[in-house]
Amino acid sequence: MSILLSPLTLRGTTFRNRIWLAPMCQYSAADDGLPTDWHLAHLGARAVGGFGLVLTEATAVVPEGRISPQDVGIWNDDQVVAWRRITDFIRARGALSGVQLAHAGRKASTFRPFGEGHGSVPVEDGGWTAVGPTGEPFAGYAVPQELPEEEILAVPGQFAAAARRALAAGFDLVEVHAAHGYLLHQFLSPLSNTRTDRWGGDLAGRAQLLLDTVDAVRAVLPDDQPLLVRVSATDWTEGGLTGEDTAQIAVWLREHGVDLVDVSTGGNVHASIPVGPGYQVPFARQVRDTGIASGAVGMITTPHQAEKVLTEGEADVVLIGRPALYDPSWPLRAARELGDDTPVLTHRPGSPDAAVVPGQVTGWVPQYGRGSWD
Template structure:
């Protein structure tokens, strides 16, 4: 039987998180007004996960600029109106005893697309989409060709991340995550498959990592010494000649030196044709390798659906925490159920729900 370590607190800087079973960022594509302002759906969705016992609840990828959205239906944090509504959601998450984190994101060449149930591929300018941007004018398979960013625009992206971090902290978020994975803008700069630049932002690994490191530095300056900063990375492109695990370990070490505290390890997303061996726990080894290579704490993700799997990952030292997505969608009370199945008694049950606690009944 796994131990109860999954349900022990973990400290990151000045923030204590009540357990190590966390909610992974999950896009909801539910901003019907196309203004980036979170809605009652987001309050109910994220609030239910906090109520269900998760330690840390992270928002979906929230754009740092309008053109940074994956779709028109994404949330954002590029203006004060959005931050004001996020405050209501953060307050509810706090009221349930969970830690509130925001994922700051820019989709780059994978922006201006339709949500899955509204269309396919790039949303045209005529239909409300926009010209996408990227490190190089290289399209993601099946999407419109992006425009290459100028160096001045790259500096603007860094400033957008910093401003979004400032608004997030003003809205009460406890922790920040920079989205550097899944083929979005930061990942596009990191990978030689999508970054063909010949200036200081392209070519060598140091140059391709420059944008990420500048963002980490700028966000850390906004966050100060107390606030945790996480970075999500795709550990590999799953394609020969692309971004790989060795690159990830090296760049994670550089990011840690600039102020990153914790790494959130996923994979893929840059190349549509990549052959990914998807199966339960298939990405855990990436987290373990980055933990060993950098000495920094990490969390594991990737089809973790059973309480004993999550507990063993933490018990075995493969990762310091576990992020779960689909299982929390199936069961917003997955953390409470997992604790019961692992024989752990929690004090985080909402008092309104205690009559439903599992008991040994004669």
């Protein structure tokens, strides 16, 4: 058995393999942050395709926490009902579902990248005033409102309330989004957090909001349900967050009940990033070396590359993004290319005990098409 196709258990939750779908914004929500048939098709197809965990896109904990007006949320009960249909479908296909809880901070209220406009959406056009640790904007965006302390104190409760709704919606786990220049990352980075009160200053002060948020979310989750945090391990800019900073943050996260750190990079300031195959994997290794499980993401495109990340001890799982858009059945492809006959799919409609292995593909499973790997 390949490590990639082997199960992983965190707390009392077992994932059928270590191939996880990375969160990817779809900018396709209905009014008021409701997920739609698009999300059912997008996420459901990857569950059918064999992913062990299917993670949602950044899902706002409050309306003003959305990246764009077309982002999904989980701040009201109508959204819980809409998400439940999707999580039920994912579970019936043998995968687990996770929700990435997020607040965009100063990068909120922006146009989606579909040609409607650039930068921040004006309030008169359906946008809203974004917030951040200070009034310093992300380059090219509107000036945010600096969060007063009473509103900072409310943030952990907003994430906790969203986590409760996630449980009601049937999600198997929660990931707290502290990466890509969104609110919690904005507080972590000295490039965006120049506060001089207890929410700023040294790394411990800048990490306080993240740790308070993790504590609040962990308190509402069952003991057997894992908690993940996504981080940007470096800002790729002098004076910003470094891999060493993130290693220390990982230690604190483990002490506060986090089970796996999902390691990405960048997004808080414009930077020159040396993008290439596996360019973020060394940071996942640096986090894992602190004693907490880690996930590697970013330009991991082939099954053999993903297997190597795991066999060399650089991460415990791999998260697949754009390759999963090209090929919703990427895990089936991985099993075939690695010569692993471990059952990848553990359920099919009308036959809950059925298992499908590569080479025994039946009509309901996406057929191998004419691709570069076929």
